[in-house]
Amino acid sequence: MENALKLFSQKGFYNTTIPDIAKAMKMSVGNMYNYFSSKEELAKFAIKYSTNILANDLREINQMEISSRDKVFLFTRKYLENVQDSPEVIEYFLRVYLSNREVFNKDCEGFLCVSEFVTEVMILLDEGAAKNEFRQQEFFPAFAMIMGALGGFAFLSGEKVLEKDIAFYSDDVAENIYRALKYEG
């Protein structure tokens, strides 16, 4: 699957063909169609697959007995490590999912294909606010704060403009996210 993600993010959704992907996945084209009836279906499966990696990371963190601040720091580190180790996962999200909405607007509209991940972000925010570690605010500004900061960093990394290793920035990014959420009593 990683190979398909890679191909899609490098060549773009429209320039990637099923035979390209079949080749990258070491499968025959015919066999490929046994699994996915079209390129769109494959693309939708791919977005679920890639965000579920993040959802699983965050679910594990959410279940830990640590402060919400520590959860933000830990998840930021995990996310940026993912950007470094499997850039195709985040690149696919940024360059295919966000850039080709027409492909995803049927059966993948709204949060439908990324719901597991969004649920975990909700749980992180809800618990933080219930414990008074985070301040009360509307959901979407808080959600955008986290995803915007992380996605933006993944983009900078993809553009190769970062001077240092992406992990180097992890605590600073986390601190910024935390400050935007933090309770001011």
Added chain:
Amino acid sequence: MNNKIKKPKIVWLQAITCNGNTHSLLSANANRLKLFLDSFDLVYHPSLTTDTLLNDLLIEKNEIDFLLVEGAITSNKDFFQISDQGINEALKKLVLKSKYLIAIGSCASYGGVHQKFEQNDDICGLTDALDETDISYLTHPIINLTGCPVHPEWIFQTLFSLKEYKKVPLDEKGRPKEIYSYLAHHGCTRNEYFEWKVEAKSFGLKEGCLFYEQGCRGPMTHSNCNKILWNDVNTKTRAGMPCIGCTEFDFPRNNMLETKKNIGIPDEVPLGVTKRAYLSLAGVAKTFKIDRLNEKIIK
């Protein structure tokens, strides 16, 4: 008519109360009220004309089958007296003559709204007001019919069941399971809106669910309001007023017409459902826009 069959004797005692449960009883379906009055002997109720006075009951030795108490109890005579004695004293005397003791309404069950009164901290419900010896003659554990007010049908159903079967199964809070195993959410006409996360835009509309914005407690409140209906026709939630959880022991809570949220996410989710499960389903359901549910029912 067979006058030889003795009808069970009911005494309705009022303690610290707003009289709301009495109003509710007197608003019962006329046929049911008649059946009730035909089947039981309501020897004393302070709002009705009866041959018996409370004083007579306190003095005489006669047995009472069902002692129904409306209102909260206090031992502080400065706040409440009846027949020249504290309500707790009068209560104890009557309980010793009774077979069954039934708390009518939230105040009699656990103190209700009166328990919030800060100048007197010993206001409580029947269970807390009585000790082991006080209730030693009862043939059944105290029954709590919570609700603010109690639905008249809950009173009738409990009394008829006891008359027939001598006992009713109770939940861990002393409420009859037959009535309080349901949630107010059960049978609400807005269930479909709840499923698809279509919220009511304001109170009193026919469309939309009241859970997310208006503080509806239907999914975590034990009552069968939407199964038996009020005045045989309606309920709060059907009419477009959120359930305020009046049958639960934390009633009345603060800010009852608002849903407590954390960063936009409801603090409490339906009973027995994990937050993760609720949020996953809600997030997905919200994605779809069902035209029918977003339109006026009557255009």
